Amino acid sequence: MIKAQIALSDLSFDPAWVDGGVSVGASHLRPHAHPMLESLFVRGAGRWFVVVRERQATGRVATDAVNVVDGVDDAAFHELYQASLLWPLDYLMVEVAQAGQRVRVRAGLLGSVPVYARVLDDRITLSWDAADFADRPAFIDLEIASHQLALHTMYAARQLYTGVVMLTERASMHVEPGRARFRYPDAVAAAEPAADDGEDTLARFADALQRVVSMRPWAEGRTSLELSGGMDSATVATALTRRHANIDSKGILLQGAVRAPQVTRRSLIVERLGLADRTVDIDDYPPGLDLSPPPEPYGFSREFYLEACSALWTTARERGRDVLFTGIGGDELFPAYVGELSERTANGPVWARDARSYAEGLMTPRALGAARSRPMFDAPASPVPVTSLLAHACRAPDLLKHGQWPVNPLSDPHLAAFCHRLPKRSREGREVMRRYLDMHLGPDVFPKGYMKETFADVLPPLVAKHAKAIATQLRDCALADLGLVDRDAAIALLDTIVQTRAHPATSAFASFLWLERCARQASG
Known part of the structure; x- marks a missing residue:
């Protein structure tokens, strides 16, 4: 919900709200402008914070896009600060202590628009658009890439480009000269189903x-x-x-x-x-499969x-x-909880297991070893x-x-x-x-056993139709150059899709293509 370029050396200067954002020295923080969002900029003695957040339907909601509160005493600063931390909808907060040139960035509870961060040479970049970090060649995090190739579900601060983190929900990042650290929130307790007391829910x-x-x-x-x-x-x-x-x-x-x-x-x-x-x-707007450099970065x-x-x-x-x-x-x-799962459903749908098997077939022993390690x-x-x-x-x-x-x-x-x-x-x-x-x-809209809509049949014929062009582009494979993918196995999987139109095979191949695009972009 915010984009920022912050040099820690600028934080000794006094900040000001200018043209829809905070300016401090040559640094700037610009909240995303949208009618559903509001910003609060609070400045006290030697410290300040800015928060961009979703508007509430009730309560004290600013009528303007921004509320600037300048020169408040410690008690008022603390009250506004605590109210911001407890905001019930999504938010992103940047707080600064001028003494020591310290910055803390906090994310809200919902994670509806995650924010990414990079710290280089005591300079902080924040953005809700990860494509903004494709402004220079980057190193691929091989462990992250291996887990993604294997179709593992991951939600973490670590991202595909080394040095870039995502603020997960409720997480915070602390930066001061010569040091940066990330702090995860406490885990929530696992839910337990209630006993069936016959009440109509x-x-x-x-x-x-x-x-x-x-x-x-x-x-x-x-x-x-x-x-x-x-x-x-x-x-x-x-x-x-x-x-x-x-x-x-x-x-x-x-x-x-x-x-x-x-x-x-x-x-x-x-x-x-x-x-x-x-x-x-969908036929009028088919998914893109081209591996050529895109008009805009990914x-x-x-x-x-x-x-x-x-x-x-x-x-x-x-x-x-x-x-x-x-x-x-x-x-x-x-x-479904433990004890409620049948043997057939305990390990997920069959197509998902098959897709993971196809995905692992693409990977080199090095990548497969990394993907089979427990992520920490x-x-x-x-x-x-x-x-x-x-x-x-x-x-x-x-x-x-x-x-x-x-x-x-x-x-x-x-x-x-x-x-x-x-x-x-x-x-x-x-x-x-x-x-x-x-x-x-009415009961006629969703009767039990109704045929659900699914995108499963979209990609297989499309990949098969463009197989020859994709194979040509894969003569050079960035993921193979990184030692993560066997290029011949990728071509063999493409041939399997041409012959079978199998959804699991296509799912694994589509994920590989997306990662290949990112790897090519990172290499510049």
Whole structure:
């Protein structure tokens, strides 16, 4: 939520709020400008802080984009500081002690727009866009790259480029002359499901959901929501339209067997909730597979279907819509606990296990050894499920570049904690969510066993179609040069996709292609 270039030597100067940001000497800190955000700049004796944060729907919310409080005494400074630390929505805080030229950067709870940092020669760079760190050749962190090649789920401060860290939710970074350190937050306690006492949980689920979608000020005429045709986005849409109207819905229409049921479900949802719907066809905006240098640098994470998403986000901006609600987090709301898993599901879906097997087949013994080591750098367990945090990291920079502020109600930690503690009968098969949708949309929209929309059939034919061009580009393979990938194995996996159109093989290959792009970019 902020971009900054800070030289520690500048911190002995007095700061000032100038042209939408803090200037101190030749250094500057610029919060991201968006109507859903506000900034607070507080200056006391020998210290100051700036925080950019999501606006609240209630409470003391600044009417302007920035509130400057200058020359406060210690008591007032402490009160404003503590209130900022306890802010219930997302925030990013930079605090400075002029004596000693010390800086601390703190991240908020939600992780909806993570911030990256690099410290070189007592100079700090902060940015919500990891692509900003592609301004010079970089070294690839071979351990991180190996785990990513193996399709491991990782959420950590360490990133693909050495020397660049991500502030994970609730984390802080401390910098002073000659020294920088990162501090993870305490882990949250693991949830335990409640005993089934026969209580109907539907009303409590509906109330908890409504509280979450009402936490931010309503942006009349400026709100869109992603509507895939699945239960998660339909749940968010239903909760929003119970209180508000004039909402745009946006979705990507898929091809193949899933298209007809997806179109039917979306049409029912749009009609019954009174949404203004706009769609794009995935075939009109296929994912890019080219390994040539891109027009703009890549960050460390990327939405696989960015081309189609970008088309939707562009139409939202053109219609004056700058707040985007999503269904991210729904998959994580209803976990199965030990003792509830069958032998068939205990190790995840079969296709995911097969994808990991294909991925490991690409890797050299050196990379495979690194990937099979236990990572000691993962962030502790967080209130927001890790896969939701990773989804935020993949999408947030591109959303902000399109003028959109992401709101992910189903990733809210309070809603997640509530749902994780539901008895089995309410979690299994997302029963409480299904009943919520039946009540508001009708039982014909999401009957049990309905055909879910999936992107599984998008990439296999596309990779096969462009296989010859991809193979030509892979004559030079940056990951092979780094000793992580066997180039011949990559070509063999490409041939497997051409012959079989297998989703697991394509999943492994697509992840490899994304990492190959980043490695080529790092080499300059």
